[in-house]
Structure formats: structure tokens, C-alpha cells
Amino acid sequence: MIQLNEHERAVAAHLKHLKDQAGTHSPSIFTLAEKIPDLHIRIDACFLSNPYATDLFLDYLKRELIDTGKMRDVLEFYPSQNAVIAEILASCLHISPDNIFIGNGAIEIIQAVLHRYAGKKIIVNIPTFSSYYEFAPTGTEVVYYQLSKDNDYALNIEHYCEFVHNQNPDTVVLINPNNPDGGYLSFETMKYLLDKFSSVPTVIVDESFIHFAFEDDNYSLRSVAELVQEYPNIVVVKSMSKDFGIAGVRAGYAVMKNDRVKELLQNGFLWNSSGLAEYFFRLYVREDFLSEYEKVRVRYIKETQIFFSQLKTVEGIKLYPSLANFGLVEICDGSNAADFVSKLLIAHGIYTRNCSDKIGLEGEFVRIASRKLEENIIIVNAIRELMS
Amino acid sequence: MIQLNEHERAVAAHLKHLKDQAGTHSPSIFTLAEKIPDLHIRIDACFLSNPYATDLFLDYLKRELIDTGKMRDVLEFYPSQNAVIAEILASCLHISPDNIFIGNGAIEIIQAVLHRYAGKKIIVNIPTFSSYYEFAPTGTEVVYYQLSKDNDYALNIEHYCEFVHNQNPDTVVLINPNNPDGGYLSFETMKYLLDKFSSVPTVIVDESFIHFAFEDDNYSLRSVAELVQEYPNIVVVKSMSKDFGIAGVRAGYAVMKNDRVKELLQNGFLWNSSGLAEYFFRLYVREDFLSEYEKVRVRYIKETQIFFSQLKTVEGIKLYPSLANFGLVEICDGSNAADFVSKLLIAHGIYTRNCSDKIGLEGEFVRIASRKLEENIIIVNAIRELMS
Numbered sequence: 001m002i003q004l005n006e007h008e009r010a011v012a013a014h015l016k017h018l019k020d021q022a023g024t025h026s027p028s029i030f031t032l033a034e035k036i037p038d039l040h041i042r043i044d045a046c047f048l049s050n051p052y053a054t055d056l057f058l059d060y061l062k063r064e065l066i067d068t069g070k071m072r073d074v075l076e077f078y079p080s081q082n083a084v085i086a087e088i089l090a091s092c093l094h095i096s097p098d099n100i101f102i103g104n105g106a107i108e109i110i111q112a113v114l115h116r117y118a119g120k121k122i123i124v125n126i127p128t129f130s131s132y133y134e135f136a137p138t139g140t141e142v143v144y145y146q147l148s149k150d151n152d153y154a155l156n157i158e159h160y161c162e163f164v165h166n167q168n169p170d171t172v173v174l175i176n177p178n179n180p181d182g183g184y185l186s187f188e189t190m191k192y193l194l195d196k197f198s199s200v201p202t203v204i205v206d207e208s209f210i211h212f213a214f215e216d217d218n219y220s221l222r223s224v225a226e227l228v229q230e231y232p233n234i235v236v237v238k239s240m241s242k243d244f245g246i247a248g249v250r251a252g253y254a255v256m257k258n259d260r261v262k263e264l265l266q267n268g269f270l271w272n273s274s275g276l277a278e279y280f281f282r283l284y285v286r287e288d289f290l291s292e293y294e295k296v297r298v299r300y301i302k303e304t305q306i307f308f309s310q311l312k313t314v315e316g317i318k319l320y321p322s323l324a325n326f327g328l329v330e331i332c333d334g335s336n337a338a339d340f341v342s343k344l345l346i347a348h349g350i351y352t353r354n355c356s357d358k359i360g361l362e363g364e365f366v367r368i369a370s371r372k373l374e375e376n377i378i379i380v381n382a383i384r385e386l387m388s
Numbered sequence: 389m390i391q392l393n394e395h396e397r398a399v400a401a402h403l404k405h406l407k408d409q410a411g412t413h414s415p416s417i418f419t420l421a422e423k424i425p426d427l428h429i430r431i432d433a434c435f436l437s438n439p440y441a442t443d444l445f446l447d448y449l450k451r452e453l454i455d456t457g458k459m460r461d462v463l464e465f466y467p468s469q470n471a472v473i474a475e476i477l478a479s480c481l482h483i484s485p486d487n488i489f490i491g492n493g494a495i496e497i498i499q500a501v502l503h504r505y506a507g508k509k510i511i512v513n514i515p516t517f518s519s520y521y522e523f524a525p526t527g528t529e530v531v532y533y534q535l536s537k538d539n540d541y542a543l544n545i546e547h548y549c550e551f552v553h554n555q556n557p558d559t560v561v562l563i564n565p566n567n568p569d570g571g572y573l574s575f576e577t578m579k580y581l582l583d584k585f586s587s588v589p590t591v592i593v594d595e596s597f598i599h600f601a602f603e604d605d606n607y608s609l610r611s612v613a614e615l616v617q618e619y620p621n622i623v624v625v626k627s628m629s630k631d632f633g634i635a636g637v638r639a640g641y642a643v644m645k646n647d648r649v650k651e652l653l654q655n656g657f658l659w660n661s662s663g664l665a666e667y668f669f670r671l672y673v674r675e676d677f678l679s680e681y682e683k684v685r686v687r688y689i690k691e692t693q694i695f696f697s698q699l700k701t702v703e704g705i706k707l708y709p710s711l712a713n714f715g716l717v718e719i720c721d722g723s724n725a726a727d728f729v730s731k732l733l734i735a736h737g738i739y740t741r742n743c744s745d746k747i748g749l750e751g752e753f754v755r756i757a758s759r760k761l762e763e764n765i766i767i768v769n770a771i772r773e774l775m776s
Contacts, residue, residue, distance in 0.1 A: 025658075028466055047465065054464045061463075066454055075449075075636040075664070076442045077435065078416060078629070104492050104638075104660055111656030135656050241466075248463040248663025250492075268499030268523050270413075272492055274662050275636025276463070 002335040002343050002386060011036060012342035019354070024130040026353055042349030045369045045379055047247075048179075048209075048326050052296035052372070054245030060283055074275035082269050085281050086261075089253060092285035098258035099228050101265070102281070104272040106208055106239035106252035111135050112264055113235050113254065117202045119170020123163070126360025127153065129179045129206070143167055149362055152320050153181045153328070157189065161196045171202040177209045180355055180367045182322025184213045187222035194224065194231045204235045208252075211243035211297055212304065213323040219298045225255040232257040240280065242325065243297065251277040300325065304370035310380045311368070316387035328355070331364040333387060340366055340386070348382035390723040390731050390774060399424060400730035407742070412518040414741055430737030433757045433767055435635075436567075436597075436714050440684035440760070442633030448671055462663035470657050473669050474649075477641060480673035486646035487616050489653070490669070492660040494596055494627035494640035499523050500652055501623050501642065505590045507558020511551070514748025515541065517567045517594070531555055537750055540708050541569045541716070545577060549584045559590040565597045568743055568755045570710025572601045575610035582612065582619045592623045596640075599631035599685055600692065601711040607686045613643040620645040628668065630713065631685065639665040688713065692758035698768045699756070704775035716743070719752040721775060728754055728774070736770035 004012055014036050018027040027035075029044045065071040079085075086100035093100065103109035110131050114122070118140045124132045125145045133142045145163055147153040155178075164172055174193065177184040185193070190205070197203050205224055215222060225236040236255040241247035251273065273281070283289045304325050311319045316333040331340050341354040355365035368383075370376055392400060402424050406415040415423075417432045453459040467473075474488035481488065491497035498519050502510070506528045512520045513533045521530045533551055535541040543566075552560055562581065565572040573581070578593070585591050593612055603610060613624040624643040629635035639661065661669070671677045692713050699707045704721040719728050729742040743753035758764055 022469070025469070028468065030461070030465070031468070031472070044465075049464065051464075054460065058460055058463065061459075066459075071449075071454075072442065072446055073418070073636075075446065075634055076437065076439075077418070077432075078635045079638075080416065080419070081410070081413070084419075104496075104662075107656070107659050108492075115655065131658075137655070246463055247466045248461075250467075250659070250662045267503065267525070268495070270519075271495050271638070274492075274638045274664065276662065276664060 001333055002339045004339055004343060008342060008346050011039070011346050012338060015342055015345070016338065024134060024357055029351055032351070039345065040349045041345070041351055043371055043375045043379060044351050045371060045375075046351045046353045048369045049242045049245040049247060050296065050300045050325065051245055052300050053243060053293060056292055056296055057244060057246055057280070057283070060289060061279075065279065074279055077275065078271060079273050079275045079278040081271060082265055082273070085273055085278060086253075088281055088285055092290075093255070094226060095228065095255055096258070098261060099255050101254045101256060101261045101269070102273055103252040103254060103269075104277070105241065105250040106206070106237050107131060108272065109237050109252055109254045110206075112269070113202075113204060113237070113256075114140075116264065117171060117235070117260070119201060121167065121169040122171040122173065123167055123169045124173050125155065125160075125175075125178070127180055127355070127358045128173070128175055128360070130358070132173050132175075143169065144360065146360055147183075152183070153178070154183050154321070155185060157193070161193070164197065164200065169200060171204060172197060172200055173204045173206065175206040175208075177213050177322065177324040179209065179324065180326070180353070180358055180365070181320045181328040182209070182324035182326060183320070184323035186215055187224070190224050191227070194227065194234065198231065198233065201233060202235060203231070203233050204237060206237040208237065208239035208242055209324040212301055212325040214301060219301050228255050228257065235260070240284070244280070244284075244293070246280060249276050249280055250274065251280050300370070303373045303376065306373075307370045307376040307380070310376070311383070314380065314384050314387055317383065326367050326369045329366050329368055331366065335364065337364040337366050340364070343386055344382060347386075348378075350379055350382055389721055390727045392727055392731060396730060396734050399427070399734050400726060403730055403733070404726065412522060412745055417739055420739070427733065428737045429733070429739055431759055431763045431767060432739050433759060433763075434739045434741045436757045437630050437633040437635060438684065438688045438713065439633055440688050441631060441681060444680055444684055445632060445634055445668070445671070448677060449667075453667065462667055465663065466659060467661050467663045467666040469659060470653055470661070473661055473666060474641075476669055476673055480678075481643070482614060483616065483643055484646070486649060487643050489642045489644060489649045489657070490661055491640040491642060491657075492665070493629065493638040494594070494625050495519060496660065497625050497640055497642045498594075500657070501590075501592060501625070501644075502528075504652065505559060505623070505648070507589060509555065509557040510559040510561065511555055511557045512561050513543065513548075513563075513566070515568055515743070515746045516561070516563055516748070518746070520561050520563075531557065532748065534748055535571075540571070541566070542571050542709070543573060545580070549581070552585060552588065557588060559592060560585060560588055561592045561594065563594040563596075565601050565710065565712040567597065567712065568714070568741070568746055568753070569708045569716040570597070570712035570714060571708070572711035574603055575612070578612050579615070582615065582622065586619065586621070589621060590623060591619070591621050592625060594625040596625065596627035596630055597712040598626075600689055600713040602689060607689055616643050616645065623648070628672070632668070632672075632681070634668060637664050637668055638662065639668050688758070691761045691764065694761075695758045695764040695768070698764070699771070702768065702772050702775055705771065714755050714757045717754050717756055719754065723752065725752040725754050728752070731774055732770060735774075736766075738767055738770055
């Protein structure tokens with residue numbers, strides 16, 4: 001079992017205090033560095049993003065904006081309006097611009113969609129990303145569907161369909177791959193579910209981690225966004241923060257029926273992209289960028305899967321099946337998650353996500369993000385040492 | 389009278405088409421450059437911002453983020469949450485963080501506040517910034533208070549107070565200085581109005597252009613934001629785009645009673661600042677930056693006032709009194725505003741704002757932004773040539 005010494009207990013208490021202040025999200029490493037200056041943070045394995053994609057974006061940014069002086073244009077002037085950026089994306093997504101809504105990060109879209117379309121009753125599978133129940137408007141009943149631990153938190157399709165059928169909700173939420181466990185529903189399964197839910201007014205499908213999932217040897221990407229004409233009740237939410245490693249840029253989009261896009265735009269969201277977000281969206285549709293991006297996407301998936309296979313060999317922990325860029329790890333030696341996170345942070349400088357605030361998880365859980373190959377090796381070795 | 393040749397008429401028609409597409413806002417110079425490639429745009433006098441402040445911000449950005457490699461942190465990681473940034477601003481604004489709400493540009497705040505607090509009836513003075521009536525929620529009656537042309541579109545205080553009293557609205561909106569005319573209400577007048585409107589549930593005061601106004605020889609800034617405890621019904625909206633010349637960064641804030649900040653945050657807006665916006669907000673409270681900023685603010689005000697005094701000498705136009713960074717210009721020689729804007733753009737490369745879509749203006753109006761000193765001289769000379 002993990003034991004903390006007196007100093008470590010003091011830091012752990014400080015850490016808990018900062019976490020409590022940050023609500024259902026983790027304090028950033030910058031907040032930690034500021035508030036607990038004697039911490040030496042080496043690896044942020046709390047943070048879910050592809051670091052190679054960040055490298056790629058920064059490379060383009062340097063060449064095209066910084067070195068050319070065009071950075072000024074991006075910062076000084078108003079960016080394009082929502083619909084203009086939707087039009088830019090349309091060609092690349094093979095979806096009509098009328099079906100695309102641009103968000104200041106996915107979180108803005110989640111908020112907007114819940115507030116407008118959640119209806120009287122929403123079903124949220126737990127454990128999950130907390131915003132889906134936290135941002136449900138007053139008057140919306142949130143019904144939790146508990147993913148079964150015995151089934152490794154994977155969705156039991158028939159049981160779930162029956163549950164939805166009996167509950168008769170206005171909205172269901174499917175995060176694919178799910179956060180915090182990384183469980184993935186195949187494209188065919190998703191289609192099966194969408195067929196079953198054709199009479200549910202709104203089916204939110206959050207594909208923020210879909211770039212890390214794959215079904216074949218080519219790591220091909222399968223999104224249900226292209227099915228929006230066939231299933232007009234879907235709202236596909238897509239963050240760009242994770243796959244492109246640019247959380248600070250705040251960029252996301254959603255695909256939904258055109259009436260809804262129109263309605264949202266009638267209520268604002270006119271200039272919700274920054275100049276840098278617009279630059280990113282314009283980059284995102286360029287063939288040269290996309291072919292470079294595909295390389296770093298596949299590289300990161302491969303390294304992530306290696307990371308998972310190594311984590312599985314560590315005794316005293318259990319890794320749950322994941323096709324996202326993070327693993328849900330259960331601590332099975334009787335230690336608690338807070339001690340695990342504190343010790344890993346203080347003794348090894350590795351910051352991981354304590355999941356004890358996640359509803360629907362029974363046991364001691366942490367979520368560990370995949371980082372660069374060499375960092376992943378350090379993480380595995382540190383956890384092995386911690387658990388020995 | 390302004391005459392267009394055949395080529396100019398074709399470009400003017402193209403321009404009109406782009407304007408119609410952009411709704412009640414102007415197409416950006418980038419859209420113009422893209423869609424009408426043979427235009428040579430030299431000066432964007434449609435764009436309302438202090439170019440010297442942009443220089444200053446870019447200078448800091450280069451030294452502190454680009455040259456140090458810290459740009460990566462700003463783009464890769466999640467920025468701080470809304471309340472954390474509010475806390476940063478609090479010290480500089482001398483206002484409690486509980487009273488500060490951070491926005492992804494002022495426009496997000498306008499939208500959020502109107503949707504939540506506009507109530508059944510809102511009074512909007514016209515001419516004005518269109519978002520205040522466009523974003524009023526369905527079910528809110530927008531009552532226009534017409535500013536009198538005979539009074540140079542200045543607010544007739546007693547007449548307005550009586551109007552508000554008779555209408556008994558839930559919300560009134562005061563933009564100070566007003567857009568598109570730049571009319572300014574002094575701090576004492578504002579206090580007088582706030583006293584009169586103590587029983588109006590919500591008084592929105594948009595101070596997005598207040599950094600360009602002044603009441604004394606020191607060009608001191610007078611904001612009503614600090615009166616939020618005394619007048620808990622006020623919502624002071626502040627864009628940072630204009631005074632700091634960073635529209636592309638998307639940064640704004642509002643000051644309002646703490647219940648409202650709490651309520652808004654309960655409904656989202658958690659991570660609505662980008663990493664660059666957070667960097668800006670942190671800069672905004674630093675003494676070294678603020679003392680540099682104060683210099684460029686005063687310089688720009690002085691140059692703007694010189695610009696206005698020169699514009700006043702041009703025959704065939706009338707400049708309305710302005711303490712903002714733009715002037716409302718009426719074309720009095722019988723030409724129409726569209727021809728004026730087209731000719732100035734095509735023949736001189738100067739882009740100005742045709743105000744013919746602004747409700748509440750009777751006549752042919754354009755709005756002309758103050759730019760750098762040398763550009764302002766070019767603008768005045770071009771208009772003089774145009775009108776001769």
C-alpha cells in the first residue's frame with residue numbers, strides 16, 4: 001500500500017484543497033505550480049491531448065504566422081463569423097455548411113445544445129464527462145444509466161436500449177469513446193443505436209476522442225457526423241483540443257440538422273472563434289496539413305496502445321479497455337486514489353487525474369493520459385515503483 | 389455629387405452583395421480582399437481599434453511568448469476557468485471578483501445577459517449597435533428610443549427619463565460612448581440616470597469605447613463599473629477589442645451583482661477564454677503594461693481629436709460630436725452613402741462603414757474610424773478630394 005510521509009501528506013492536503021476549488025475539473029499544472037511552488041511537475045498525464053499534433057500546429061504557426069508577421073492580422077482584426085467558418089469546414093467534413101455549428105471549444109456547444117434541446121428528461125451514462133449533467137438546465141431531469149463495472153464499464157447495448165425505451169427521454173448522450181474509461185462503440189453499433197433511437201428527439205454523440213479510436217489496420221476514422229441527413233435527431237459534438245493538441249486555442253464544432261444551426265445562430269454565437277481558432281480551422285481543411293496530421297495521429301495511437309499494453313503488466317492496478325488517449329486505472333492494492341495521485345506527483349513529478357469525484361465509479365480510480373513515448377515509459381516505470 | 393464609372397459601379401454592386409451577406413455587420417477586409425481581388429485596400433477605417441495598442445500588445449507577445457517559447461503553453465493547455473480570470477482582473481478594477489464575469493468578447497456577454505435578464509421589455513436607444521436589439525430573446529419587446537437628429541443624436545436626458553418612466557421596462561441599454569455616433573454621457577450624467585433608474589431591474593451600460601472618452605485635461609477614464617455595489621441593477625459590459633486593439637483575441641468582461649455572475653457561471657461559460665485571452669488579461673493588470681498602455685491611449689485620443697477637427701473642415705460633410713474613436717459623418721451634398729463608401733474604397737483604398745442599415749439614422753451616413761496619424765491624414769485628404 002502507498003504510504004505518504006508527513007511532507008507528502010501536507011502537499012496532498014494542499015492538492016485536495018485546490019481540486020475542491022476547481023469543481024469537477026482538475027486544477028491545471030500552472031495553478032499547481034503557482035500554488036505549490038515546491039512541486040516539480042515533469043509530466044502532465046492529466047491532460048488529454050496529442051503532443052505530436054501540438055508540435056505540428058506550432059510548426060505551421062511559426063512558419064505561416066510568426067515568421068511572416070501575419071500574427072498581427074490574426075490578433076488585431078475580427079475573425080470571421082460562425083457561418084463563414086462553417087463553410088470552410090464543410091468541404092473537408094463532406095457535410096453541408098448548414099449542418100455545421102462552430103463553437104468556442106466543445107464546451108460552449110454542449111452548453112448551448114443542452115440549454116436549448118435537452119428537454120424534460122436526459123439520459124446520461126455514468127461514469128462520464130461531468131458537463132453533460134452539470135450543464136443540464138433547471139427543469140431537466142437527469143437520469144443516469146449506470147455502466148456496469150462487471151462489464152468493464154462497456155455499454156450493454158440491449159440493456160441500454162431497453163432502459164432508454166422505458167424512460168422515454170427527450171435526449172440521450174453517448175460519448176464515443178467514453179470519458180473517463182475510453183470505451184468505444186463501433187460505427188456499426190452506433191448505427192444500430194441510432195436506428196433504435198429514431199424517435200428520441202435529440203441524440204447527442206460526443207466524438208471528441210474519436211480520432212484516437214480505430215476499427216481496422218489502417219487506423220481509419222469512423223464518425224457518425226456524416227449520417228446527419230439520415231438521422232436528423234443527432235447532434236455530433238467535436239472538440240479539437242484533444243486530437244490537435246490545442247486546448248488553449250478553443251476550437252470545436254457540432255454537426256446537427258440545419259434548423260438547429262439556424263436557431264442557435266439566431267441567438268448569438270456570431271463571433272465566437274478567435275483569430276487563432278479561425279487560422280486553425282483553415283489549416284484543418286488543407287491537404288498538406290491533414291496528411292502531416294494523419295501521420296502524427298497514427299503515431300500517437302500506436303504509442304498509446306503500447307503504453308496501455310505496458311500498463312497492463314503493472315501489478316496492483318487494473319487498466320480498463322480504452323480506444324481513447326487515456327486509460328482508466330483502478331488501484332487494487334487497497335491504496336486510495338488521492339494517495340496514488342499525490343505520491344506520483346510529489347515523488348515522480350507525474351500529474352494524473354484522481355477520479356474519486358466521478359459519479360458512477362465504484363472503487364479507487366485514476367485516469368492517466370498517454371503522452372510522448374519517452375514520457376509514457378517514465379510513467380509506467382514510476383507506477384511500477386509506486387505499486388511495488 | 390459623387391459619380392461612379394462603370395467599373396466602379398460593378399465593384400459597388402459586388403460590395404453591396406457582400407454586405408448583404410454579412411448581415412448587420414460589415415464584411416472584413418479579408419473577405420473583401422478574397423472576393424474582390426482587384427481592390428487595393430490601404431486603410432481599414434471601418435475597423436474600430438487603437439492601432440498603437442495593437443503594436444504594444446504584439447511587442448509584449450513577441451518578448452514574452454514567442455521569443456521564450458512559452459507560446460506553446462498558451463496554445464496547448466486549457467486556459468484558466470472564468471472565475472480564476474475574474475480574480476486576476478479584480479485587483480486592477482478595484483471590484484470584487486464575485487462581481488466580474490469574463491466573456492469571449494463582449495458579444496458573448498451581451499448575448500448571455502440579454503437572454504437571461506432582458507425581461508419582457510427592453511428600451512434601446514437608436515441609432516445603436518445592432519446586437520442589442522438583434523439578440524433580444526423571443527418574447528422580449530424591444531422599444532426604440534429615437535435619439536434626435538436635431539440634437540445631433542445626443543441623449544435628451546429629461547425626455548429620455550420620462551420615456552423610460554412611462555414605458556416601465558425591465559431593461560434599458562446605454563452605450564457610452566454610443567456607437568455609431570460617439571456621443572458621450574459624463575460620469576455625473578450617468579450617475580444621475582442610474583439614480584433615476586434604480587427601479588429598473590437591469591440597466592446595461594456598454595462601456596466598450598470608454599477608454600477613448602475623457603472629461604479632463606489628463607484624459608482620465610471614468611467608468612461606472614465601480615458603482616456596482618451602489619447600483620446593483622447595472623451590468624457594465626466591456627469589450628477589450630477596441631481600446632487594446634485585439635479583436636482577434638476575443639476578450640471582454642462585465643461587472644454585475646454577484647448573484648448574476650453566479651447564475652451565469654452555473655449555466656456554463658467555464659472555459660470561454662482562450663490561452664491568448666488569458667495572457668492578455670494577466671497583462672492587463674500589470675503595472676508595466678498599464679503604464680505603457682496609458683501612453684498609447686492618450687496618444688491615440690489626441691490624434692483622434694485632431695482627425696475630427698480636420699474632418700470638420702471638409703465641405704459637403706457633417707461630423708457629429710464624438711468622444712469615441714470613430715466619427716459619424718453625414719454626407720450633405722446629395723450623394724448617397726454607398727457611393728461614398730465605394731468611391732473611397734476603389735479610388736483611395738480606404739474602407740469605411742456605410743451606415744444605411746442602421747435604424748434610427750435619417751440621411752446618408754458613414755462611420756469613419758480613427759487610425760494612425762499618417763493614415764488619418766490620408767483619409768481626410770481623400771474625402772476632401774472626393775467631395776470637391
